[in-house]
Structures are given as C-alpha cells and as structure tokens.
Amino acid sequence: MQKITPFLWFDTQAEEAAKFYASVFPNSKILKTARYGEAGPGPKGSVMTVEFELDGQRMIALNGGPQFKFTEAISLSVDCKDQKEVDHYWTKLSQGGQESMCGWLKDKYGLSWQVNPAILGQLLASPDAKKAKRVMEAMLKMKKIDIAALKAAAEKTS
Numbered sequence: 236m237q238k239i240t241p242f243l244w245f246d247t248q249a250e251e252a253a254k255f256y257a258s259v260f261p262n263s264k265i266l267k268t269a270r271y272g273e274a275g276p277g278p279k280g281s282v283m284t285v286e287f288e289l290d291g292q293r294m295i296a297l298n299g300g301p302q303f304k305f306t307e308a309i310s311l312s313v314d315c316k317d318q319k320e321v322d323h324y325w326t327k328l329s330q331g332g333q334e335s336m337c338g339w340l341k342d343k344y345g346l347s348w349q350v351n352p353a354i355l356g357q358l359l360a361s362p363d364a365k366k367a368k369r370v371m372e373a374m375l376k377m378k379k380i381d382i383a384a385l386k387a388a389a390e391k392t393s
Contacts, residue, residue, distance in 0.1 A: 237293045241311070244303050245344060249296035252344045253285040259327045260290045276300075310339065310347035317352065318382045324350045325379045338380040352382050358389050 245252055250268065257263040266286040271277035277298055285296045313328075315321045328350065331343030338351045358370040366389050373388035374380065 240293050240295055242295045242297065243305075243346065244297050244299045246301045247281075247298050248344055249285050249298040250282045252346075253287040253294075253296045255343075256289055256294075257287055259324070262288070262290045264288055266293070305341075305345040305347060307335075307339070307341075307347045310349050312349040312351065315350060315352045321350055321352055321380055321382065324348075334378045336378055337374055338377070340378075351380055352385075354382060355380060355385060358385055361389070 243249070243252070253265055257265060264287065266288060268282055268286075269284045271279055271281050271283045273279060277283055277300075282298050284298075287294055287296065313324050315324060325340065328342050328348050329340040332345075333341045335341065335347075338349050338355070339347060340350065341347050355370075355374065359367055359374075361367040361370070369388040369391055370385055373384055377384070
C-alpha cells in the first residue's frame, strides 16, 4: 500500500478529471468510485471520490464543492526522458488550460503541472557554475522546455 497519496479537491469534475489524466499517462486506470449517500454533503448518488492511478502513482480526486481552488503552491511534476515526451505531455495537459513559464502549466481543471526533461536537473546541477547559469537563463525564457536550446546554452563558450 502506498503511504502517501495526493488528494485533489475539485468542485464537481473529479470523475471527468481522473478519466482525463488516466487517458494521458500510460499504466493508468480508475480504481474505485465512491458516491455520496443520504448523509451528503453532495447530492445522493453523485460522485464523491475517485481513486485512480497515474503511471502507477495512486491518487484520489474529491468532488468537494467550490470552496477551494488549486494554486501553483502545489504542482505535479512529470519527468520526461526526451523532447518527444515533453511535447506529448505539454500538449495534452495544456489543452484547454494555460501555459506558464519554465515548464509550468495549468490544465483545464486548474491543476498545476511541471513538464520537465530529466536533463534539465542535470544541467542546472552542473559543477560548472557558468554553465548552470546559462542553462537557468535559457530556461527562464521558455514556456515549454526545449532540450536542444538548453544543451546549446550549456555548451555556449562566451
């Protein structure tokens, strides 16, 4: 059993969001749906929670009402092996949402995601401080991360 499970509060779109996320990531599925009963607080029979897996990571979505909204203070980070993966997840997750800077976006439900290639962390952690600085400066100008541009910045010699 997974010890820590992200729990996402939606107004009324928990089931729709869980199905969407499961369609975006491989090895994903809906596990269980619980419905409100006589005691509420949601309408009897409506979806209360949806347990699902995203690429093996268990998560729970709740239809809790409009009281709380997602903010950038919490985001889900997607580690990508190459530009093809970055492009895939960026396109799918930003559709109907909002692109931000430095690999961040909000999906159509308002949840923040970071879509980053693994090489980004490696380049930013370079023991060569000038190289890491050039990579950071390049990344700060990007919305979707461009691996070729990061590598070019890293190798620049001026």
